Amino acid sequence: MGEAPALCVEDLKERFSNGFGLRSKGFETSTDLGDKTFVIGCNNNDSTSSLEVHIYDKSRGKWVIPTVLGIKPKPYEGHSAVLLNEDRIMIIIRGSTPDDCIWFLEVDTEYVKQQKKASDAEVVAWSKGVRGDAEKPVVISGPSGVGKGTLINMLMKEFPSMFGFSVSHTTRAPRGTEKNGVHYHFTERSIMEKDIKDGKFLEFASVHGNLYGTSIEAVEAVADSGKRCILDIDVQGAKSVRACSLDAVFVFISPPSMSELEERLRLRGTETEEQIQKRLRNAKAEIEQGKSSGIFDHILCNDNLEKCYENLKKLLGLDGSVPVNPKPSPNGIDLPWNHSVSKIDNKIVIKPETPESGNASKNLMVLDVSLLKGGAPSRTRGLNVYTIDSISDCLNGIHKPS
Numbered sequence: 001m002g003e004a005p006a007l008c009v010e011d012l013k014e015r016f017s018n019g020f021g022l023r024s025k026g027f028e029t030s031t032d033l034g035d036k037t038f039v040i041g042c043n044n045n046d047s048t049s050s051l052e053v054h055i056y057d058k059s060r061g062k063w064v065i066p067t068v069l070g071i072k073p074k075p076y077e078g079h080s081a082v083l084l085n086e087d088r089i090m091i092i093i094r095g096s097t098p099d100d101c102i103w104f105l106e107v108d109t110e111y112v113k114q115q116k117k118a119s120d121a122e123v124v125a126w127s128k129g130v131r132g133d134a135e136k137p138v139v140i141s142g143p144s145g146v147g148k149g150t151l152i153n154m155l156m157k158e159f160p161s162m163f164g165f166s167v168s169h170t171t172r173a174p175r176g177t178e179k180n181g182v183h184y185h186f187t188e189r190s191i192m193e194k195d196i197k198d199g200k201f202l203e204f205a206s207v208h209g210n211l212y213g214t215s216i217e218a219v220e221a222v223a224d225s226g227k228r229c230i231l232d233i234d235v236q237g238a239k240s241v242r243a244c245s246l247d248a249v250f251v252f253i254s255p256p257s258m259s260e261l262e263e264r265l266r267l268r269g270t271e272t273e274e275q276i277q278k279r280l281r282n283a284k285a286e287i288e289q290g291k292s293s294g295i296f297d298h299i300l301c302n303d304n305l306e307k308c309y310e311n312l313k314k315l316l317g318l319d320g321s322v323p324v325n326p327k328p329s330p331n332g333i334d335l336p337w338n339h340s341v342s343k344i345d346n347k348i349v350i351k352p353e354t355p356e357s358g359n360a361s362k363n364l365m366v367l368d369v370s371l372l373k374g375g376a377p378s379r380t381r382g383l384n385v386y387t388i389d390s391i392s393d394c395l396n397g398i399h400k401p402s
């Protein structure tokens with residue numbers, strides 16, 4: 001292979017079994033896919049380092065250091081690597097916390113292919129594995145002053161444990177009562193531009209002369225809390241979200257007329273005359289796009305506020321008499337410290353190697369990866385975790401409730 005750049009660890013310990021015939025050396029794994037070998041390890045063994053990726057291109061006989069997107073996992077005490085679906089590598093990290101032990105390195109998924117095409121470079125992307133599924137986020141869009149914020153506030157007030165607001169970043173100045181971190185993350189353009197470049201945003205747009213954007217973390221934080229995420233974004237932002245991997249419900253709120261929209265903006269009294277004129281000019285194009293572009297699943301006219309709110313609840317399935325209980329967010333994954341890993345179809349079986357130690361379970365743990373959703377550069381959801389008594393249970397589809 002030639003010499004791998006800087007990555008290889010000095011203190012390699014033959015103590016971690018990955019069960020795939022991979023050359024696992026405790027802090028390093030290598031996974032073959034086509035004519036590439038993905039070597040995953042850490043530069044240092046200290047707690048501040050993160051897992052690095054180097055690629056050995058067998059056809060060219062060369063090492064490549066890829067562009068790495070997404071937040072990188074910490075290495076902890078070693079890891080196993082399992083190739084899934086010929087497009088991503090599942091990383092099972094030993095010694096980490098229950099909510100931080102499963103990661104995915106996407107090496108040839110649609111998202112990664114797009115990024116490779118856009119940058120004309122080798123790209124890989126990390127995402128964190130999460131148990132269970134999140135409810136589809138709700139994207140609410142429409143011209144400034146139409147009543148999006150008002151409708152969202154009503155929803156959050158009536159269903160506080162069910163919905164969470166995605167707090168956007170913006171370069172505009174705060175209005176009177178707006179609080180940083182609650183209504184927006186108010187930031188500077190240079191900082192926001194750098195974060196956009198670093199891939200921290202799901203979408204961003206220049207709106208009425210200021211930069212606005214939804215960070216990946218803003219959406220994932222709501223989903224992690226077990227709530228359904230609501231995004232209040234402009235039409236350009238909605239278009240970008242439509243084009244990305246986030247599966248959402250898209251709602252466009254339209255005004256009954258331009259004169260009514262103007263009156264609402266004036267009555268709100270938060271913008272200068274010049275800003276109102278700018279917002280009204282932009283509203284025309286937004287309404288046209290909103291109604292005709294095919295971005296939106298639903299279009300609601302906010303003529304009468306109460307009626308519009310009832311319609312919004314109806315399309316979100318909240319109009320029935322059945323009480324709505326929020327889904328509890330699933331727990332993390334309590335991996336036994338010493339374990340081996342094997343793969344049976346779409347099931348990754350974790351076998352404790354020293355059942356008498358600590359809190360290690362005597363059961364085999366199964367991570368079912370058949371229904372994964374989402375992905376890089378944020379979270380891969382849909383991991384189903386349960387326990388079995390023996391490998392034959394896995395083959396026969398038997399499992400205990402976890």
Ligand SMILES: Nc1ncnc2c1ncn2[C@@H]1O[C@H](COP(=O)(O)OP(=O)(O)OP(=O)(O)O)[C@@H](O)[C@H]1O
Nearest residue numbers: 143144145146147148149150264268302303304305
């Ligand atoms: N159906 C309605 N009839 C009359 N006034 C309304 C109606 N809906 C909302 N409003 C009022 O219109 C004003 C603008 O509403 P809101 O701030 O919710 O708009 P918005 O779409 O969130 O605007 P922006 O995009 O600029 O944040 C507010 O003063 C609100 O009270």
Ligand SMILES: Nc1nc2c(ncn2[C@@H]2O[C@H](COP(=O)(O)O)[C@@H](O)[C@H]2O)c(=O)[nH]1
Nearest residue numbers: 144168204205207212213214232233234237
């Ligand atoms: N594309 C995005 N648009 C956003 C985001 N957050 C808010 N917005 C939209 O900006 C305008 C103006 O908002 P205002 O608070 O200054 O009145 C409005 O249409 C919002 O929907 C975002 O993260 N991305």
